[in-house]
Amino acid sequence: MPHGFQGAVLRAFGAKDHELTVRGVTRLAPHFIRVRFDAGTLFRQVAHEPAAWVRLWLHDPVDGNEYQRAYTISDADPGAGWLDIDFLLHEPAGPASAWAAAAEPGRRVIAQFLGSTSYAPVDGASGLLLIGDAASLPAINAILRAAPADTKIDVLLERAHAEDELIPRETHPGASVRWVDRSGAGSLASAAREYRRRGVQVWAAGETASLKALRPVLREQFGTTKQTSHVQAYWIEGRAMGTARKP
Numbered sequence: 281m282p283h284g285f286q287g288a289v290l291r292a293f294g295a296k297d298h299e300l301t302v303r304g305v306t307r308l309a310p311h312f313i314r315v316r317f318d319a320g321t322l323f324r325q326v327a328h329e330p331a332a333w334v335r336l337w338l339h340d341p342v343d344g345n346e347y348q349r350a351y352t353i354s355d356a357d358p359g360a361g362w363l364d365i366d367f368l369l370h371e372p373a374g375p376a377s378a379w380a381a382a383a384e385p386g387r388r389v390i391a392q393f394l395g396s397t398s399y400a401p402v403d404g405a406s407g408l409l410l411i412g413d414a415a416s417l418p419a420i421n422a423i424l425r426a427a428p429a430d431t432k433i434d435v436l437l438e439r440a441h442a443e444d445e446l447i448p449r450e451t452h453p454g455a456s457v458r459w460v461d462r463s464g465a466g467s468l469a470s471a472a473r474e475y476r477r478r479g480v481q482v483w484a485a486g487e488t489a490s491l492k493a494l495r496p497v498l499r500e501q502f503g504t505t506k507q508t509s510h511v512q513a514y515w516i517e518g519r520a521m522g523t524a525r526k527p
Contacts, residue, residue, distance in 0.1 A: 298322040298392070299320045301320065309443055309446040310446065311370065311443055315383050317364075318362060328356045330399050330423050335349070337389065352418040402507065406478075407434070407477065408431060408432070408483065410435045411468060411472065413444070415514045437457065438460055438468050439462060465493050473501060482502060487515055487516065
């Protein structure tokens with residue numbers, strides 16, 4: 281059964297397999313690469329939106345297992361039939377990091393999509409607060425690219441490594457960017473307390489424990505609700521996210 285039980289569940293909810301083929305690879309920073317894919321049939325199902333993401337099914341050359349990982353579509357041109365996905369490389373390399381580090385033109389991967397986008401503008405919000413780290417920069421860049429020029433945007437980014445600041449960031453006339461060093465799970469929450477704006481829309485993604493510490497700050501400091509905030513874990517410190525399937 282392709283992709284095992286979880287793949288069958290996703291197909292039952294309408295996910296289809298789309299074969300992506302690598303067109304090229306660009307190193308954007310020492311530990312951050314962009315892979316451009318031929319989209320194949322993907323855009324017959326996907327409407328490209330800010331912070332839209334796909335599920336990739338990746339084969340690990342070390343253990344032979346197939347792994348599912350979710351990645352943001354960093355950029356795309358549906359008319360020209362391509363999309364970009366950015367990968368954060370790390371050591372020890374997980375299945376996705378290892379796959380991306382070895383990617384070359386012609387290599388193929390299966391993607392699935394379930395109408396998944398994590399951002400939609402909230403009417404009446406006084407601005408945006410975007411919170412994340414190197415792993416969530418592709419989605420933050422996509423949101424910055426889509427936000428109207430007159431939107432007031434605060435961007436709070438957690439720096440785990442000095443090289444994180446070398447990752448390209450989208451410019452926006454109303455955006456103010458601040459980096460804070462990761463010194464534990466409370467780093468982002470502590471920095472967020474210094475902001476005093478209420479009525480903002482909040483989008484946050486990053487490490488699981490960091491977001492757990494951040495959630496009460498968002499409610500108390502900014503008065504956020506489920507309608508005005510999106511908080512999503514992208515990774516777990518010391519553990520791999522996603523699922524594996526034996527071949």
